[in-house]
Amino acid sequence: MAITADHVRNKLTTGVGAVHVEVEDTTANRCATSFKVLVVSPEFEGKTLLQRQRMVNSCLSEELKDIHAFEQKTLTPEQWEKHKAQ
Amino acid sequence: MSGLFRSVLRAVQVGAATCRPKNFDAHVSVVPARLFCASAGENDLGEMVKKDKVVVFMKGTPAQPMCGFSNAVVQILRMHGVENYASYNVLEDQDLRQGVKTFSNWPTIPQVFFNGEFVGGCDILLQMHQNGDLVEELKKLGIRSALLDVEKDEKSK
Numbered sequence: 001m002a003i004t005a006d007h008v009r010n011k012l013t014t015g016v017g018a019v020h021v022e023v024e025d026t027t028a029n030r031c032a033t034s035f036k037v038l039v040v041s042p043e044f045e046g047k048t049l050l051q052r053q054r055m056v057n058s059c060l061s062e063e064l065k066d067i068h069a070f071e072q073k074t075l076t077p078e079q080w081e082k083h084k085a086q
Numbered sequence: 087m088s089g090l091f092r093s094v095l096r097a098v099q100v101g102a103a104t105c106r107p108k109n110f111d112a113h114v115s116v117v118p119a120r121l122f123c124a125s126a127g128e129n130d131l132g133e134m135v136k137k138d139k140v141v142v143f144m145k146g147t148p149a150q151p152m153c154g155f156s157n158a159v160v161q162i163l164r165m166h167g168v169e170n171y172a173s174y175n176v177l178e179d180q181d182l183r184q185g186v187k188t189f190s191n192w193p194t195i196p197q198v199f200f201n202g203e204f205v206g207g208c209d210i211l212l213q214m215h216q217n218g219d220l221v222e223e224l225k226k227l228g229i230r231s232a233l234l235d236v237e238k239d240e241k242s243k
Binding site for chain 1: 153155191192193194204205206207208209210213214
């Protein structure tokens, strides 16, 4: 089953309480089936990058079996506001 | 990897040459061998990641990375003047490729370890580089980042 950007977005919205998700299919270049995601969630507050990415990884553990390349940016809503302002 | 681990694996692989890994799991008679392999592999990895201050599991080699993400890790370390690290090419060893993912509970390659501790993959290293944490983490390892010696405006790149 092909993984769609919408599917990834929905899963992250329910799985890690994401308030904003951007999913980019980057398959055209690089290794193989690849995705780039930006996840904004208040649940990331007070967590290290590693902890945040582990949350995303476990939320998408089924999908990651078929995804070969996976880039992620994990921000809190506050960081996201700053990021947008830049 | 210990010779024992390798030879056991080889034996198991020969026996299951026609099976895909998924069917392999269902094959009851090989289960004990797999369990043994898994624990031996973890012990090996536990040693491997502690042997050097900086350890990278990647696709290809620092001289010839075979994937954009592995290349990014190599370039970031190079920027900080970290040249003397252990790198393991997972493309040369399928057991290592899977083993390290299980070991660190992390689904992708590259993987970076500092002092035996899992740091993260490409994105984390890149963000640590961008927010300055990498300089601090290297300092904890007793490695002075080469970026400290270049001008400040260069650093924000």
